[in-house]
Amino acid sequence: MAEFLPTARSPISPAPPVTVEHGWEVSARRGSADLLITDCTLLAKVHVRAAENGTVARALGAGFGRAARDERGALIVGSGPGEWLLISPPGTAPEVAGRVEAAPEDGLVSVVDVTHGRALMRISGAKTAELLAKVCGIDLSEDVTPNGAAFRSSVAKVVADVVRDDEDGVRSYLLHCPRSYGQYLFDALLDAGDEFGIEIDGFIAPVAHGKE
């Protein structure tokens, strides 16, 4: 059989220049503004459902409405009662799913790779809360949604999951939505951030720079 070199594409068109990382077309643009948006769709995303208080829940460690990193650097997001999304470096979905499936559990556990089904983007910078407040009605104050908070809400009229995941003390949010809405949500955030000088920053592999 012929040699195949599959190329994966995010639903969000990459801003030029375009390169290929981990088999995905990504933007290689470097933004320098105080407010940045990055398409992170190529990150592995694994959806887990299990009993809220079972062994898998305890092993994952993040309760409903909270997000935390595990010892391997994967972000565990408690996205709903008995529901989690595990976000990890590109290409690691089988490994992450395998770890959950191998964990002992006395109830029903389902593990589904939704890497391709969700568009994922990150906004970073001091003005992120002001940007989000224009498109999302959730209280983004420190008291209500501190670092590590996770919620599902309407963002620019799309049902989206939002995770506050500050980086090096800089306020930062991950947002994900069904793939079909990815380009729309990305454009809506760009539009909302225009008054704050938002720029597109291309994806940087976490191993190289410690940033997702």
Place this chain on the structure above:
Amino acid sequence: AEDGVVLDDGVTGRLGPEHYLMTTTSSGAATVWEWIENWLQTEHPDWRVHVTPVTDAYASINIAGPKSRELLARLAGGVDLSNEPFPYMSVRVGTVAGVDGCFMWRIGFTGELSYEIHVPAAYGLYVWETLMETGAGLGVKPFGVEAQRVLRLEKGHFIVGQDTDALTQGYGAGISWAIKLDKEDFIGKPELAWQSERDDYPRLVGLQPLDRFIVPPEASQIVEGRKNIAGRITSSRFSPTLNRSICLGFVAPHLAKPGTNVTVQLPDGRRITARVMEQHAHFDPEGARARG
């Protein structure tokens, strides 16, 4: 649904002892998910079942026609595509153009030898382009919704919501083959059992105008006498395969017998005659092309 009405149209594949992949119509996906969750959470909360929507996670491509197997064979890995190990109405998991985790369904709406392949969505464009490039020597061409609509009508595949409405129960749609009243229980059984004992409901039938070159507009009324409405045309196209017009439509039960001539009133006021056919399919009713 619980009222015996045809809710949606799709194929479900069993991927493992306790693992199923259900497909629906595009517009019905969210409705079907909610309907299943409603039944799970309200009627069977004790059942250990998780339903995860994966609609956005896969790009779906239909390869149809006599050379579809030959084309897919050039790109598929891990699956024997020949007819016996991979018959009509089955599903396999393998690679397509080097992409892992692809579902290959031997199903189709066109009535041709056909594969629907579902690839992880981010690879959709890559697989499409690879299919087009690989199939160039086989004469592969994209086909759109209109071509699909003609093909499916030739084969008598009805469209839920066009050839059925919110009152169309199973027997009225002509799917008695799919209704197993000998099962202990299923959603809609009481209503369908009652329907099976009655004869007073409209029937979806195949129709062919006697004048082969008249294509009645969809929604043309079927009439009796001067002003009685006895049905309507639900789908209508000119078939290049048969070189004539073909239709599906609802008729009153007393007009549903094959061979019956019915009167169709066109929007311009003309009335034409159409004949009720033996079955919904106008072409290849045995499905020989799809099963080959």
